[in-house]
Amino acid sequence: MESVVHFQEIEPEIVLLTMEDRVHKNTFSKELIDGLLEAFAVIEASNVYKVVVLTGYDSYFASGGTREGLLAIHEGREKFTDKNVYSLALDCKIPVIAAMQGHGIGGGFIMGLFADFVILSRESVYTTNFMKYGFTPGMGATCILPRKLGISLTEELLINSGTYRGAELEKRGIPFPVLPRAEVLGHALELARQIAEKPRYSLILLKDHLVAPIREELPSIVEREVMMHEKTFHQPEVRERINALFGK
Template identity: 85%
Template sequence: MKSVVHIEEIEPEIVLLRMQDDVYKNTFSKALIDELIDAFDAIQANQTYKVVILTGYDTYFASGGTRESLLAIHEGKEKFTDKNVYSLALNCDIPVIAAMQGHGIGGGLIMGLFADFVILSRESVYTTNFMKYGFTPGMGATCILPRKLGISLSEELLITSANYRGADLEKRGVPFPVLPRVEVLNHAVELAREIAEKPRYSLVLLKNHLVAPIRQELPSIIEQEVTMHEKTFHQQEVRERIHNLFGK
């Protein structure tokens, strides 16, 4: 079976993690989730890596839940917490750069925002489209969005579920580099080289200190998101919206 997550040490101490599920366009298929978890486990076990670059392929970074997974949650067969893919970057000991060269949709955008550094593409679409399907946000969105973007823009993104190009977010003052797509990965590599100049032990210690408040806060917010899902996800209207939106 063809791998959909590729891990490569592109330079000493710098590891590139590329998501490339071209069949499902980097939606959270079972293969993508399982291979991402395995890849981060392998990175955690390697004591020489100092920094991770997480990226996608072509025009896709990560595209959120599949139709099947959303319907399974609607039917009560699954929860988004069954496999924790959303906070892999947060839980990684070493710094993670999300080189979001392509579209970041729903949970795909949220997964990227849990990274320590975020780089956006001017051309790509970024959206937290949970409410477009009629259910409240999950994947830790209500935790990380306000921390990274501020409450006002976060409420706008989460409630309206609108699509934003990277260029639109740049005008709104997001605190990330927003570059032409072709420049995103190169910028990430340059940043990774700067990070890799530092001692690994110091990087791990400082990252753990900086993200400790988010790690502490996240479980209770996830619990609240699951509770909201239990109230909103099982509506018949949600099922109809899933079918209609995926059918387009």
């Protein structure tokens, strides 16, 4: 069965990963999770690649948890840590560019923020909407958001769970390029080519140095997020909100 994560060597040293689970609109389906894990395993095993571009399809980048996945956590059958896709970009030894040409929802937005370079679309929606479902944030959100966006905007995004267009976030001064959707991937590929001009060993060494503080603090923060989930995710109201927000 063909993977919903398409692996393409754009050039000998540049990998383009395109998430295209049209059936589930790039929510974290089993197919998408397995595809991402497999793709990054191939990248990890390579001694050639220098940079990864991660993108979605049409107006979707990544859309967060599925209804079934959220209910499984609510019922205590799963945890978001069972299969770690959120920090794949952080753990990747070479630089990763998140070309977020489409909507980034919940954990999908967080996954993109763990990349070394982030590019947003003016038209697309970005939100960390965990609290709309009644449970506290997971996926390492409380670690990466303050580091990438600052504590004030983080508190607004996480506590209020608002929905923002890329153009709105650009006005708020986020430190990422925000471009028309049609220009996001092209910008990312040009950036990738510039990165690929550098020696691979030096890229790996410098990334390892730059992200070391995040890698070191993330496990303890994720542990606390899981503890908060144990207190918030199993409330009856959460099931009601999940069903209501998914329209079932």
